[in-house]
Amino acid sequence: MQEKLVIGHFYPDLLNLYGDRGNVLALMRRAQLRGIEVEVRRISIGDNVSNGDIDIGFIGGGQDCEQNIMADDMRNVKGEVIKQMIEDGVVFLTVCGGYQMLGRYYEEHDGKRIECLGALPHYTKGEKDRFINDTIYEIETDGQTVTVAGFENHSGRTYLGEGQKPFMKVIKGHGNNGEDGYEGTRYKNTFGTYSHGSLLPKNPVITDMLLSLALKRKYGEDYELPELSTETEDLARKQAIDYINGKEGKASQ
Ligand code: GLN
Numbered sequence: 001m002q003e004k005l006v007i008g009h010f011y012p013d014l015l016n017l018y019g020d021r022g023n024v025l026a027l028m029r030r031a032q033l034r035g036i037e038v039e040v041r042r043i044s045i046g047d048n049v050s051n052g053d054i055d056i057g058f059i060g061g062g063q064d065c066e067q068n069i070m071a072d073d074m075r076n077v078k079g080e081v082i083k084q085m086i087e088d089g090v091v092f093l094t095v096c097g098g099y100q101m102l103g104r105y106y107e108e109h110d111g112k113r114i115e116c117l118g119a120l121p122h123y124t125k126g127e128k129d130r131f132i133n134d135t136i137y138e139i140e141t142d143g144q145t146v147t148v149a150g151f152e153n154h155s156g157r158t159y160l161g162e163g164q165k166p167f168m169k170v171i172k173g174h175g176n177n178g179e180d181g182y183e184g185t186r187y188k189n190t191f192g193t194y195s196h197g198s199l200l201p202k203n204p205v206i207t208d209m210l211l212s213l214a215l216k217r218k219y220g221e222d223y224e225l226p227e228l229s230t231e232t233e234d235l236a237r238k239q240a241i242d243y244i245n246g247k248e249g250k251a252s253q
Helices: 021-032 064-076 079-087 097-102 204-219 231-252
Strands: 004-010 037-043 056-059 091-095 105-107 113-115 123-141 144-159 168-172 185-187 190-193
Touching (some): 004 021, 004 204, 021 056, 021 204, 064 079, 064 097, 091 204, 097 144, 097 190, 123 204, 123 231, 144 204, 144 231, 204 231
Parallel strands (some): 004 037, 004 056, 056 091, 091 190
Antiparallel strands (some): 105 113, 123 144, 123 168
């Protein structure tokens, strides 16, 4: 059987900061190395998408002005389809601005409000000072605690809604809001995170988790993702974590 995954890259021309597209490339590469065919569709303003068209959706980060440009299309044109996909368990990875846009609203620091999709119950408030850090998080996956390296740059503080689950625990950095110690969110197979820079190329455990979720959804729960070395990605992650820890060591000397 020739497995195939279709990745829908939403608003790639507007939401693509700090190499967010690297996440799509990492998904593609780790799928193709396993002999899985991958097609990437760009889905921006004016492009049509229906539920059933894609197996994985990706939405990157953007500046406030770009979020203002795509908000109307996301809410009024693609909104119902994206909500249906999320409810049906399509895998989504959304980063920073894209993560904010899945929530109820984003209030910029000057009080101007962007009405977001409302697919998930979180909301975001911008402040004048930005959270800019190399970051370290921990996730629980397959009963194991895995250390993840990332990078954040956002003015928005995101607050999860009642019962909404976080994605990761913050070890270094600010995460959702700098207060509660959590980073991102997970609902069904939809993930939101503040981690750019890019998240997946350095953290293959997350790449493989997303591929596995998408392939099991498409080909049945018995589908097993073939083994694939993580040696190169692990080196990149280790280097990032050593750099972050080293920087902190220097600052405290
Ligand atoms: N504009 C949003 C903020 O500053 C998102 C920024 C981003 O995607 N990096 O919070």
